[in-house]
Amino acid sequence: MFIEYKNCIYCKSKNLTIEKDQSYLENFYVKAIKSDLNLSSDNLKKIKIHKCNRCNILQNSPWFNADTSLKIYSNIYGQHNRNWTNLINFMEKQLKPNHGFLFNILTKNIKVKNYAEFNSPFMGLFINFFENEYKKNKSFYKNFSKNILNYLSARQTAGKSKNFQKTSPKKAKKYLKQINNFKNKKTKKQIFIQDGN
Numbered sequence: 001m002f003i004e005y006k007n008c009i010y011c012k013s014k015n016l017t018i019e020k021d022q023s024y025l026e027n028f029y030v031k032a033i034k035s036d037l038n039l040s041s042d043n044l045k046k047i048k049i050h051k052c053n054r055c056n057i058l059q060n061s062p063w064f065n066a067d068t069s070l071k072i073y074s075n076i077y078g079q080h081n082r083n084w085t086n087l088i089n090f091m092e093k094q095l096k097p098n099h100g101f102l103f104n105i106l107t108k109n110i111k112v113k114n115y116a117e118f119n120s121p122f123m124g125l126f127i128n129f130f131e132n133e134y135k136k137n138k139s140f141y142k143n144f145s146k147n148i149l150n151y152l153s154a155r156q157t158a159g160k161s162k163n164f165q166k167t168s169p170k171k172a173k174k175y176l177k178q179i180n181n182f183k184n185k186k187t188k189k190q191i192f193i194q195d196g197n
């Protein structure tokens with residue numbers, strides 16, 4: 001289930017040192033992993049944080065092997081709670097994840113034409129770019145997200161009643177049209193979102 005990493009995962013340097021702070025936090029994800037993989041806290045505490053002295057990246061070793069990682073990302077908690085919470089917090093309360101001054105520094109120094117977050121969207125600066133592009137009011141964000149969720153729900157027909165399946169294409173079309181109306185304008189920049197599900 002676990003494999004040891006002797007070299008830096010990014011630059012392949014062998015020059016890794018163990019970090020002083022190895023605090024162990026049992027959050028929502030850790031609890032799900034423990035339960036589904038039958039692991040104890042002691043098993044997980046064997047995972048240590050190492051720092052690469054060449055590129056400064058922090059990394060865990062030992063870490064889950066490829067098969068187990070895939071299981072964790074796609075099954076154990078495929079629907080990433082934290083990133084969807086980020087999106088909902090913004091759409092409902094205009095709260096953004098705290099990235100310090102990163103967005104300001106980045107956009108001041110680099111002209112970003114395209115921005116994408118794959119597999120775990122809304123964890124990075126996506127919401128900042130979105131807000132910058134759609135400087136709208138509270139009701140805009142609320143209605144926009146309501147239609148997006150309605151559209152996505154209308155497309156989830158597996159196991160639903162015959163009537164639901166029959167009416168869902170029409171509903172999906174209606175919500176998608178509303179989403180497009182909300183956008184108002186053709187955007188110059190392209191934004192991509194993709195979730196692992």
Ligand SMILES: [Zn+2]
Binds near residue numbers: 008010052054055057
């Ligand atoms: Zn490195």
